[in-house]
Amino acid sequence: MSATLDCISQIYYQPLPDLLFNAQQTHRKHHDPRAVQLCTLSNIKTGLCPEDCAYCSQSVHNKTGVVPQKLMSVEAVVAEAQTAKANGSTRFCMGAAWREVKDDPQFERVLEMVRQSSCSGDGSVLYSRYVTAASSFTPQSSLG
Ligand code: SF4
Numbered sequence: 276m277s278a279t280l281d282c283i284s285q286i287y288y289q290p291l292p293d294l295l296f297n298a299q300q301t302h303r304k305h306h307d308p309r310a311v312q313l314c315t316l317s318n319i320k321t322g323l324c325p326e327d328c329a330y331c332s333q334s335v336h337n338k339t340g341v342v343p344q345k346l347m348s349v350e351a352v353v354a355e356a357q358t359a360k361a362n363g364s365t366r367f368c369m370g371a372a373w374r375e376v377k378d379d380p381q382f383e384r385v386l387e388m389v390r391q392s393s394c395s396g397d398g399s400v401l402y403s404r405y406v407t408a409a410s411s412f413t414p415q416s417s418l419g
Contacts, residue, residue, distance in 0.1 A: 314366040315359035319388065320346040326374040333372035346371065349387045356392040367392055 286294070302308065322343035324333045332339040356367045369388065376382055 312366065313362075313364045314368060315355075315362070315364040316368045316370060317347075317352065317355050317359075318344070318371075319352055319369045319385070320344065320371040320373070322372055324372040324374060346381050346384060347388075349384060349391060352388040353391045 286297075289297070299308075322333050322341045323335050323345070324331070325335055327336045328334055329337075331337065332341045335343075352369065359367050369385070371385065
């Protein structure tokens with residue numbers, strides 16, 4: 276079924292309560308409304324970020340209670356992904372405190388984590404770094 280501009284416009288301009296009601300009806304037509312996807316988030320690198328985002332507990336410039344943890348080994352992360360799967364997770368997510376992706380051995384290690392976690396059938400794998408606010412909240416630096 277292709278959507279016409281008219282059809283999209285009707286959806287877009289309807290009042291919010293109607294949109295929510297219609298979205299729920301459509302969702303229930305195609306999915307179990309009580310189903311919840313279990314996901315596991317693993318901190319594969321905590322703290323020690325060289326960036327100076329004022330709000331962030333992961334920044335090396337801010338004094339917080341965060342205990343820094345270097346980038347985990349591939350084996351440790353794959354073991355966590357397998358445990359997550361055994362516990363019912365269908366998605367395994369990894370978060371790392373970095374400003375940007377660099378083409379270096381650490382990032383190669385992250386790629387290997389993704390490869391091995393994916394190949395062992397652990398559902399979908401998602402890698403992200405900590406980006407939590409718009410640039411308006413980071414007056415002293417830019418988001419990478
Ligand atoms: S927001 Fe991201 S880039 Fe900024 S300090 Fe935290 S982890 Fe680093």
